[in-house]
Amino acid sequence: MGNAKLSTIVEFDRVGLRYGTGAEVLRDLDFQLARGGFYFLTGPSGAGKTSLLKLLYLAQRPTRGRIRLFDEELADAPREAMPAFRRRIGVIYQDFRLIRHLSAFDNVALPLRIAGADGADVEGPVREMLAWVGLADRASARPPTLSGGEQQRLAIARAVIARPELLVADEPTGNVDAEMAGRILHLLTALNRLGTTIIVATHDLSLIAATPGAQMVRLDNGALVDPTGSLRHPPLARQEQGR
């Protein structure tokens, strides 16, 4: 149990979320995610996947319950502490949210610059990352001039450039063809092998089938469907299991 606690990166304890005075969109979420794990978040449209991701990447606070992230309690964390948490999380938004007036290079460099890096500490890693996602020759291109797949890979490059401990992706293959989806999954798997915990919201069950060792988190009508209970007490991360 002690080892399992050490390997936990995210812990939800009876978490609920409602927007304004509306009905709860998430109810009694009670689960843990292991550090270094690869998770697919599935469920029908309107099940609350995006809301759950918003809680994970700190765009929302829960209206009830307790969230622990990186072994720290979020409920009592002041607003000023949020940037430090966010710098440890990479986010791939469904709509990419690239900054249209910045070049591909500047978009990818943004997390490093926000973290205080400049000069050679930015130039090398960004060039390397653009090459990793196959956009080395599009460094000076602005997002509106890139194809959907290129924008998706650019969003991934920006999300992972600062080597986040947790990567949250909302439908990262929703706007690309099957071949590009395979390439994106390959990138995410490679990142996971480097130790990043990955959470991908998707409708695409073929992605899950193509990712051995990944776990599925299923949401239905705002509640977690976890018949095996494995999310309440997750297995150790794969790296630790391999030791």
Place this chain on the structure above:
Amino acid sequence: MIGFLAATPAERRLIPGGRLQGPTPYVIAIMMFVMVVIGAAGLALGSSARLVAAGVDNRYSVEIADGAAKAATAQALLAASPGVIAVRPVSEREMRKILQRWLGPAGAASDLPLPAIIDVDLAPNAPVAAIAMNIERQVPGARFVAHKDSLGPVLGAVRSLSWLALTLVLLIALATAAAVVLAARGTLDTHRSTIDVMHGIGATDDQVARLFQRKIALDALTGGTAGAVAAGVVLLLIAGGGSTWLADLTGGPLLGSRDVLLLALLPLAGTILATIVARMAVLKALRASL
């Protein structure tokens, strides 16, 4: 202190739009023009009041209602009094000239009785009360009058106008601050998506605010300097023309070097004010989000 004005090229690219883009610098330029002109007028009025007050501070008059017969006695008494620097009787011609301005030709009529008036300049430490008492006792019907008492209401009005001008400068500064708040909010709305992305990546409020306060500071500095320079040109044109008579009247220059320095610092003060206000507005807006 002005380190926030420096930005890397990457930071400049985050919030696009060069200087003089949008109405803010032009609004600030107009506000600064008005502030400098009104401020200069206020300072000039203040200087005028001080110069006039200094000119009459030790000047008195002896007025003898029933006439010339007692004037020679009064003049002799004044000349012998301690602390008296100068004694000058006002001639009948001068008095009739003044009266004619108010009464027309009737002021020159020889049957219009005139008082005798003697102007007296005293040393700063002269025993004013003793001299007044002595002259009023020795010359029946004589009144010892301080010029500053006569000019008091006029100087008071001039000083009030001076304060009014400075109050107007403050009000315009407040209006400028309000315009800056609106401009900052507008810029914030325009770049909301960029800010959301930056926040999501882990940017602090301070990092975001620095981008906006830098833009507003440059707008304020550019607009403020342009407005102040234009106002300076207008003031120089006025000073070279019609206002010299006022300087002659008051006996000195209307704006001293300290006043000019104060006016020259207005654009800098405006920039600092705009920067602080913009930062506060941006931080307040950012705190509304998680």
